[in-house]
Amino acid sequence: MLASLSSSKKLELLELLEERARRKRLNRLKSYRPYSKQIEFHTAGASYRERLFMAGNQLGKTLSGAAEAAMHLTGEYPDWWEGRRFDKPITMLAGSESYELTRDGVQRLLIGPPLNEEDWGTGYIPKAAIVGTTRRAGVSGTLDSVTVRHVSGGASTLLFKGYDQGRSKWQANTVDYVWFDEEPPEDVYLEGITRTNATGGSVAVTFTPLKGMSTVVARFIMPGEDPGAIYRTVVTMTIDDAEHYSAEERARIIASYPAHEREARTKGVPSLGSGRIFPIAEESIKVDPFEIPKHWVQIGGLDFGWDHPFAATGCAWDRDADVFYVTKVYREREATPIIHAAALKPWGAWLPWSWPHDGLQHDKGSGEQLAQQYKAQGLSMLPERATFDDGTNGVEAGLSDMLQRMQTGRFKVFSTCGPWFEEFRLYHRKDGKIVKERDDVISASRYALMMKRFAKVKADAAAWKFSERKVV
Template identity: 60%
Template sequence: MLTRAQKLEWLALHAEKQRRRRENQLREYRAYPKQAEFHAAGRESRERLLMAGNQLGKTWSAGYETAMHLTGRYPDWWVGREFTKPISAWAAGVTSELTRATVQRVLCGEFNAIGTGALPREVITEKTMKRGLANAIDTLVIRWGGGGDIQATESLLGFKSYDQGREKFQGETLHWVWLDEEPDEDIYFEALTRTNATGGSLAMTFTPLKGITGVVKRFMMEKAPGTHVTRMTIDDAEHYTPEKRAEIIAGYPAHELEARTKGIPSLGSGRIWPVTDESISVEPFAIPAHWAQINGIDFGWDHPSAAVNLAWDRDADIIYVTKAYRKKEQTPVLFAASVKPWGEWVPWAWPHDGLQHDKGSGQALRDQYADQGMKMLPNKATHPPEANEKGEVVEGSGGNGVEAGVVEILDRMQTGRWKVFSHLTEWFEECRMYHREDGKIVKLDDDLLSASRYAYMMRRFAITKPAPSKPIEYKRKRLA
């Protein structure tokens, strides 16, 4: 039985333990796998994007990484970038009010409890407030190198907002910039420029509700050198139960569902194939010998050359995308070496530009690939010609129109007759971003999709794998 004095001592110790834990949240931070992927990419990539749905932990993870860089306190499990000295940094949101409500709250805690966020209370040595907005912080001075070390030097953090305009993002030299929610391109590049002189880094976290903007294109389509994108879905957020996830998903309108739950850019009516990954994805399996196969190729150089393999279950009339390969600046020799293991017996469908002649060799593209052992079909990809009641080919039918192939493939997707092996991540990536602007298909980063369409158009030439030829057996003639 504890005495009254012992109980009071225990309560005091417990309260002190809770206070220390509350005022050093950084020590408690543990990343989910997708957040850890985002952090780890910082070691190699200067520009990073964590594109996630709402309330999945994207702001939280970037806030805690920002706190690590400002304090120099990295956990044992950390494998991302590390700064070895104090830094100058910015953290920014859409408006001053939103910056206060999100970025500042994650870093500092609620205003009446500064030091209960990602930044431990003991490291916040000075703060300057913004004018004209209650409880909004303008700058923080952060002790770097560990709490209680009087010899430690200091980092500097400024809070910014996009509504201040591009001019307010000029002038500074920084080591680290965190942009929470998507900025316009001019602010993005201005913020990135602040890190040029130091070789610093920029991290960005947002839900892609604006669709295919210039910033999204930089990461998802252009894939500029030094960029990395991590996409986090509601299934990656471990703080939700399956029941809660289902409840959240049910509450979103259809046109925002994928952006808010999966971090897929909102394309609305502009998306060409408005289907979910799950509805067309299947686990890989061995292709039955009696199924017909055909490959498709889309020629490229500045944009990637791409190839796919289609396997056709004729009995069920289901087409499967089983293989995909995409690579920039590859000669026919290198490209062929990568795809010939798919089976040299499989025919290749190719587009009209395969008839173009190389300026150096004077040889058509189609022939250059054929010379490397790829079984190129004799003619460019066209739709099957139509016949009239007499069995005569209808003049003008066949053709190679894009829209017809796009519509037919969508029909197959919606009726369960187009499936894609689940490990073909680049194919799914292109499919999510395939969209229209002003009613026209955007011909950008659709290389694997184009190769798929060419193969589909020429499926009438798909063949089954030839049976291995048996060696001729010679019987030895018996001498009399």
């Protein structure tokens, strides 16, 4: 078809293609297509004031931070956007470990190549939206501020910073948004939050946790009794979530890192060292989902919660090989038994549910036991709380059983159980004691394992309905 075109038509076509490429180059934001984990991070901005996107190297965390920053500065949001929106010009602070690293990372992605002014406007802030810039003295190609046109009228202000200058350099006037790319020192982080207090602004953090269980990381994943924890959330992204890598590329990248940095650089997991409760390679327990054979028995596990999430797991047990599988998970905070039960009943009315000792607690309003509330909502709750065969229910014994099974190939988890693996990566001890944070799905699977002796073969739907009629 191209060969049949006249020379003038070919030239016209070439000019059109070049113009399309130019427009795309000068409005990179318009072509941003995030992965599911990046969308999860963006969407969380509508519900949480502080967000941490903790991901491995080269997986797209900084890129997503830059795209979102550009959206807020310009007010240009795509149709799929469900995160927070600013309907007027804002003031934003953005930075990294030093002015040089801020220039080469944050500034480059937002504005374009720092040492080539002709290419400014090829970052995520569209060229047409850049009203003006001011330079920083002493560091070649480094900008101090950018004025950005907002779609509502007026202009947003972007100020670049570096952590190495100390918290005093982050003591700007009140701002609406702070973006920390790479992990900041605690005092700088707290200063950033302070700058947003008056506006109810947002704080976004994007980094690979190479500093281990630092105070900033702990703020998100080990909040303890901190009442401010309800305003914070963390989204983790592993190399398996990066859709631009093939399986072969993932394997090559993982193998390229030294063992002690591998989980941080490929899974966004802070180094926990000897503190990890399950010092097992994730790949050794992860399996692709498959249809559960009809003769295998199944059981569910519940972990009650409100402020910390309520969690549930569906599990299957191959009694012949003595292999226990976690096949599906559910995790949700601040919802009632009616909501949780409605989500779990589709797993099967026949499925027996194991539950912990706090299911015996009475609701302050109705006076009814927690376990009874879920039974009333249609879940087949086991008559007694979760215990081992000998009647004990020690946490350490349960974790030891899980670990031994993992080490011997008798505990497997479907790869679709994302929340389970999120907890698995961070489950650890501090000063010899189990850190009871972000362990809800794992606890639910532990209760199911403890009560596997009560697991049942999946009932035929028609037979189940007939038995229900007989009971009535």
